[in-house]
Amino acid sequence: MAHRYDFASDNVAPAMPEALQALIAANEGFAAGYGADHVSRRAADLIRALVDSDAEVRFVPSGTAANALTLATLASPHEAVICHEHSHVATDETGAPGFFGSGLGLIRLGGGSGRLDLAPVVAAANAPDTAHHQSPAALSLTNTTEYGALYRETDVGALAAAAKAQGLRLHLDGARLANATAAGFDPKRLAPLGFDIAVIGATKAGATPSEAIVLFDRQLARRFDARMKHAGQLVSKGRFLAAPWIGLLETGAWTARAAHANAMATKLAAAMPFRVLHPVESNGVFVEMDEPTLKRLHAAGWFVYRFIDGSVRFMCSWATTDAAVEEVAAALKALA
Amino acid sequence: MAHRYDFASDNVAPAMPEALQALIAANEGFAAGYGADHVSRRAADLIRALVDSDAEVRFVPSGTAANALTLATLASPHEAVICHEHSHVATDETGAPGFFGSGLGLIRLGGGSGRLDLAPVVAAANAPDTAHHQSPAALSLTNTTEYGALYRETDVGALAAAAKAQGLRLHLDGARLANATAAGFDPKRLAPLGFDIAVIGATKAGATPSEAIVLFDRQLARRFDARMKHAGQLVSKGRFLAAPWIGLLETGAWTARAAHANAMATKLAAAMPFRVLHPVESNGVFVEMDEPTLKRLHAAGWFVYRFIDGSVRFMCSWATTDAAVEEVAAALKALA
Amino acid sequence: MAHRYDFASDNVAPAMPEALQALIAANEGFAAGYGADHVSRRAADLIRALVDSDAEVRFVPSGTAANALTLATLASPHEAVICHEHSHVATDETGAPGFFGSGLGLIRLGGGSGRLDLAPVVAAANAPDTAHHQSPAALSLTNTTEYGALYRETDVGALAAAAKAQGLRLHLDGARLANATAAGFDPKRLAPLGFDIAVIGATKAGATPSEAIVLFDRQLARRFDARMKHAGQLVSKGRFLAAPWIGLLETGAWTARAAHANAMATKLAAAMPFRVLHPVESNGVFVEMDEPTLKRLHAAGWFVYRFIDGSVRFMCSWATTDAAVEEVAAALKALA
């Protein structure tokens, strides 16, 4: 029996029509390569409008690469980046930050549902600077978090202030910033909050592979294309990375369809017969489930993952239907 | 006046209909991520058929990354790769092989029209192994070359034999292998010739961004997905990198449209009023042109590049039309 | 008031007379560079005798570099090394393994007093191999550990067997192997136990800066000098790194003086008025001490460090005298 992957991740979904249509529209005529084309310019303008900032914008095909490349831009090899111990950069990138950053370190801190607590961040930011450890040069936040939790502006503000007070740079892993935006976080606040770089996701939001690198600190844009090329991240036919953004942002689908994904998670949580372990603030539902039950769920045809904290994760996306939620809820009820 | 980019490169062309239709067809339903999907499997099967080998196949969005990652797979950081001094890996990748290979060296050798001469390769492969230099671990060939020249099977065979005799690994930069195939090189000969890894291009052949990494030596596939992820090259929605290959290979368009591109170059060369500096064996025409003339060509609206050897390069692609060749030929005649 | 550093570390001691005399003796006439000299050959022979193995031997000036370089020899960048969470490679090398290994990962596991427990090592060695994590390629043990504890041969044997059963390579950080040897571990057992590489320390044992890299797997010696040179570890006047080993090993001082250091720690532990937190099996004594007391100890002129686990560390060396032990014990009694 083939598995249904609907809830396995938000990257198992196809591209939404808006993205695909924009991609088809971009496939007209000849265009300069390496991001110097009209499609890339227009998409960058739309992202600048989204974040209300005259930032430099680039597009890459992988979120892992976008994170790792930008962390390496903000911290030297002998320095470290403060991040959540369960963040994507710490747990799900196969050491990519260390590769892009030539041994760059991560300082992994705790906090509920993937949100960093303030106290350990303050402590790490203020720790004595010795030659025997990699001292922090940046703080990376993920919004929404790996557990679907939302950082609200005030949460971010406190962490950002603690980081900036010690001269740290500020990095956003916004692979699911669309879901955060739909849940109430305003991307226009990123620049005033002091972010130096944000990675903003289109892939999980429903595009073909594309993530935007937003350089709020325009000084960092110097030779950034060369940095991308050197790191294997400058795609020649750049218009195809930029195009889906036009579909997502011009139509409002980036936020609207994230709102749908979030709503599907809320619906699933409401019907969930297992204990929900993290606040359902965006598009994921994490539940307590023992191994035999998970095996039976797999046997029933629904593929989902056991996550880092031991919970079982159900992710919704733009493509999740009410019917699918009802079907999986029924399957879960049969197992509970 | 807007420039026409038709002849600036073969990566300024849009994607061919076969590629786009396959991409649209792949956008159905949910699919496992990171290359474990049905689209990727089918595309890999098609590539195995193309090269007549039970090789492992992966897809990445950038040829520079594909080259750099695979060179780093074949040579250790304290070793070097023998390549042509004008090869893409040596001149057009912003040092990416050194980045992916942690300081991996390149031994840059000469030869006409981008084809390596045998004698210097033999000499480099047999040079004394000292601790003060990066000794060669691999030989990288590019077919067709940066100058549009074709390595024939016998050329490759002699170079491959010299490399293999010294225990070197064999790497193909096949960004334009479609053009080489259309010009008479049989991809089924790669495995018997001893290639360990080939990078085979779809991007310049007329796809959305995608290059195939073909691991003829299946031992190299161990943990290769982790290697890709670590290096920021494992795209989550992998089906969109694999899909265009289905369109290109199932229809025969990969070769057929490369044959068209080659024919357009032949047609342009025939009409070319400037001295042609390299044999026109595939889709490029390289001519002698002084700087004032090039400026006037640009002023006339045609954007083309001055290449590494000082020649001016005209590249044809699947999308080059007879009309465009005639137009640019007329513009050139007016300048000559 | 100047601090006394006697107990701050075993690297604050001067070089023992045997080391210095050998260094002076080596300073005769001209000698080939880069380790190809007669002094290096003789020292390597002595190390081969010490470990009873026809291993390849090299000398480097830093233990951090020796560890990082050899871990990078045993694991690829997208792989990881299993180590103790408090091991030197994990906590005291400023990320050097990640630098030498281009983002190489560490899998940090627990165990009392710096000794790895078997169960988590077995679990890590047998964990599923996925592309999203750095899977283990090697196991690194430290003998004696950061807390002065000794791995006995049977302890090592069980861990080594678990590692080898899963195809992992085996690495020894033997910065204090002299102390382990004096405490009963036989270096001749390293090869039969399956170690691929051992780093054996002279610096902390009482030499001028020098650590030996012992390649039990002679295959790894291929182009190893080039690997060292590439990584900035091939010193031109190599005889000065090799020479102290002749003094240490020909006279038996490497073990005999480590036995003295161990005895001084035993003596200090016996007189220690604070609670001793780790078994005193070699040359360190780790005690419970609150911050005000530590400050008073510093104020009394004795500089010692608070260690990773919160204990306060007193290290003895070849140069520690009975009188110094009695003096510091008296100072401690005055504070207790």
Add this chain to the structure above:
Amino acid sequence: MAHRYDFASDNVAPAMPEALQALIAANEGFAAGYGADHVSRRAADLIRALVDSDAEVRFVPSGTAANALTLATLASPHEAVICHEHSHVATDETGAPGFFGSGLGLIRLGGGSGRLDLAPVVAAANAPDTAHHQSPAALSLTNTTEYGALYRETDVGALAAAAKAQGLRLHLDGARLANATAAGFDPKRLAPLGFDIAVIGATKAGATPSEAIVLFDRQLARRFDARMKHAGQLVSKGRFLAAPWIGLLETGAWTARAAHANAMATKLAAAMPFRVLHPVESNGVFVEMDEPTLKRLHAAGWFVYRFIDGSVRFMCSWATTDAAVEEVAAALKALA
């Protein structure tokens, strides 16, 4: 028959008495580790006096490492360093700059006897900045050069001005700065000339292994110890790297004995029966010699190297005696 290495290199010589005596003197009592000791402070003061600048000073055991680490401090991985095509960093470091700099590039330019010509440096410094190449971030000069030639202050000034005009950083490989100083170059001019970092050699000047890293731009000293530790270059018993400098500089031997080495080369050049190919401005004599003659010289017991440009190199050192010069000259006459 054993070879005589007297003229093979200036690193085959033993350490001079002044260096060894200082090293012995430094071996007193306990001292803080990692360069925080009194010996390191005193040696750093002497170097600050030598260069007449309040620079930060560090000591490392290898010139290759010192160069590679400091180039990586001045240029990012996607950038390049302009250097002479025959410079040590380009030809004799097994790619170490690329390793320390994570793929850092070198722009190799020409010029007689290892001295960079001004015109190509100006051209490289002013070349258009594109994403497809590694654009220059620094200029590295070597004084004296690999061919024993001297850059005079005016030579350096012109090159430095060209570099600084384009915002490039300035790096000195001063492995043989002692010989340059003895030949008339004043180290006190380094800071006014705009050098950001200089590597100043003691090893070839006649010490045990030690090179000084001089950070004229003190901003670069931030976290530099961590950078060294991360790169395996922070030796724990740092006093033994610093000590020889005290012997070399307090006695004036660094310059005086370099003057002797230079004089020995002048004497050898005067007696040389083969054509001298480079100006004898310091301690090396490079001559035209065919392969059979070189083999006969080797057979006569004198080991010397054929150098990069095909010449045969005779290096003199502090330890070269008049008698040895006369002996080798006689041997050469017998072959000529």
